[in-house]
Amino acid sequence: MENYKIPAQTRIGHVHLKVSDLEKALDFYHGLLGFEIIQKMGDQAAFISAGGYHHHIGLNTWQSRGADPAPDYAPGLxxxxxxxxxxxxxxxxxxxxxxxxxxxxxxxxxxxxxxxxxxxxxxxxxxxxxxxxxxxxxxxxxxxxxxxxxxxxxxxxxxxxxxx
Missing domain, CATH: 3.10.180.10 (2,3-Dihydroxybiphenyl 1,2-Dioxygenase, domain 1)
Incomplete structure (x- = not known):
């Protein structure tokens, strides 16, 4: 196990973010940065991408609707x-x-x-x-x-x- 190397072709597929307000997040990622909305699940989640990929970024409010931002000095992204x-x-x-x-x-x-x-x-x-x-x-x-x-x-x- 110690000498294992991840294959060189491996890549990060997507990131999924908890957001407090889906529309504000979409205004930023879609409206400002230009990501395409691939799928939207009401006011709870959206999947966005560049170039038609199924999704590069997932956004959801499942556990975070209306929540304050995470503290700067806490583990996380x-x-x-x-x-x-x-x-x-x-x-x-x-x-x-x-x-x-x-x-x-x-x-x-x-x-x-x-x-x-x-x-x-x-x-x-x-x-x-x-x-x-x-x-x-x-x-x-x-x-x-x-x-x-x-x-x-x-x-x-x-x-x-x-x-x-």
Whole structure:
């Protein structure tokens, strides 16, 4: 058992979030971020995706309708990370959020990726990012990935769209 390695093709299929108000959650994930509603179960649950997958995110109020956000310093989900296919698509969502005056909690260059951070209406952390090509990842002399956290150059990011 000790030497077991998960298959390289394994991936995270979806995240399912407890939310206090389904419509507010859908306003954020569907209305603002642009996820497609695949199925809605009244005012209790919804399944949303990008590109027609059965669901990337499940949202439900089964145990959480009207509840306060989880405390910051309690075990639980730190954030849901949503990978954008290109740097340009990350720039597009940045501009969309900025134009909507949506509050960012951070932005970072991690060497392997560039990321935007914000919270959904229930204060669940959300990371929006794109991965640099593997051959551009910073590595140590022995070839190990060397991630870091540096400020994201927003001007350079938005230059992808011909903006400043």
């Amino acid at each position: 730190f954030h849901t990370a949503i990978v954008y296919p290109t740097r340009k698509s990350l720039a597009e969502i940045f501009v969309r959020l900025r134009e909507a005056n949506y509050k960012f909690t951070g932005a970072a260059d991690h060497g392997v990726s560039e990321a935007l951070y914000l919270n959904d209406p229930d204060e669940n952390g959300v990371e929006l990012y794109w991965d640099r090509p593997k051959e551009e990842w910073p590595r140590s002399a022995d070839g190990k990935v060397q991630m870091y956290t540096r400020p994201l150059n927003i001007e350079d990011l938005t230059a992808e769209l011909g903006e400043k």
